[in-house]
Amino acid sequence: MSAMTKAGEPRYRRIAEELRTAIADHAYGPGGRLPSEEALAAHYEVSRGTIRQALMLLRHDGLVTSRRGTRRVVLHDAPVQDFAEMQSFARWARSIGETPQGTVIRQAWHPSNPDEQHHLRITPTTPVLRVLRLRHLSNRPAMLERTTYPEPVGAIVEPLPPDTVSVTEHLERAGISVADAEHTIDLIRADPEDAEHLHCAVGDPLLRERRRSTDPAGIPLEWSEDRYLPGSIAFVVHNSLASTPLTRHLNS
Amino acid sequence: MSAMTKAGEPRYRRIAEELRTAIADHAYGPGGRLPSEEALAAHYEVSRGTIRQALMLLRHDGLVTSRRGTRRVVLHDAPVQDFAEMQSFARWARSIGETPQGTVIRQAWHPSNPDEQHHLRITPTTPVLRVLRLRHLSNRPAMLERTTYPEPVGAIVEPLPPDTVSVTEHLERAGISVADAEHTIDLIRADPEDAEHLHCAVGDPLLRERRRSTDPAGIPLEWSEDRYLPGSIAFVVHNSLASTPLTRHLNS
């Protein structure tokens, strides 16, 4: 929504946007049927292939079904949350009407440990920047973030003011953008450090999200372990036969 | 791996499978570069479009990168877990070498409550089948599952023996298959019923997964709330600019 449709955007993305809006405006459903691909192609004056690309986006977002033989069916209303919002705590907070804050508690360069070497795919000799950051949601502590950056990214993060609200947005301005991320979600107990900063008791349960982000070339940009106070957050995943990004693992 | 390449499978899927195997055999990387689309098209004797469909699959699984201007780069080794395994507790358990078990504790038809009506998209008058099921992993209690089925599915589930290991597989045999699912993951405290069956204390933290599954036409097949003992499980999500199924929500 908002931002005028950018001219530089590929045609199929703009069409997907229009369809999203139409669906959000209940032009078809839910439960309603979309026009056929043929009809959409005629309407937008593009080839069927382009329409299919647009529909693929809606499909992966769980907005419409797709079955051979039948018109596409509109599912529930749009969740409308994008990659940028998942990637950035600050952006997410703003999108739900909360005020994000961040405070760096500790930050220093260290020789990387084996765990970091594995996740960031670096060699043992390389130093990394470790940052401990407390995140607030509208003045209440919500999450404690332990992030490790490899050298080039760390060099950009290090000089930022300790109360920087969005590190991600600074990195983007520096030309560093995230293309992929892998998240592991489980439950953990607060250690003394967690307890101190999140104002909870040692041993209290926390929701843990470990995350590795990579750039478009597949080079790791950060390895982070975030611990959320319970009650403040839930993670929502959509998956389908078409794309299955969610897996279940034994905690080891 | 294993199963002979089915002839009925579309060409691009078979190619994706071959590429997966090649990657798993470290034919290129990790860090290595895939042949160009042009070269792959020539090798498999298909058009570039078909190759791109195959590569799209690997892309969504986070197996390879893709950037204009450069060859695709192989990322980490294959996670190899598919939709079927995420959808079925029994299949997942077997895939990690554990023995799954299930016991129905309670099962009965009820008039649907507003929550169920919303998630299953049914009218207030429709009855639903509520099932309380305890899941074991190699003889240890691992998860307590509260599932609600709408009428047609419930009618199939009801007569199953209480110790049925895989309900999903029975449904498939009856021609009912899941195409989409939405999962919400958060943290919750054990209530007396949880505590009794999971052999934990009331108030102990549990990892909760709420799930709605729908069939290819978008019709809800089940609404379930699963509570896992901590330490036994983690959820892993992969997302990218290309597809973002993961979102973060305020718990309300």
Add this chain to the structure above:
DNA sequence: CAGTGGTCTAGACCACGGG
């Protein structure tokens, strides 16, 4: 049976990366 989405082809041009 007609209509629809799934697969596939053989081209084309462009935007970007890296030498």
Add this chain to the structure above:
DNA sequence: CCGTGGTCTAGACCACTGC
């Protein structure tokens, strides 16, 4: 500058759904 992937076209045939 060249090679690469990203976008797009205009066709074709098939598999399936639902009448």
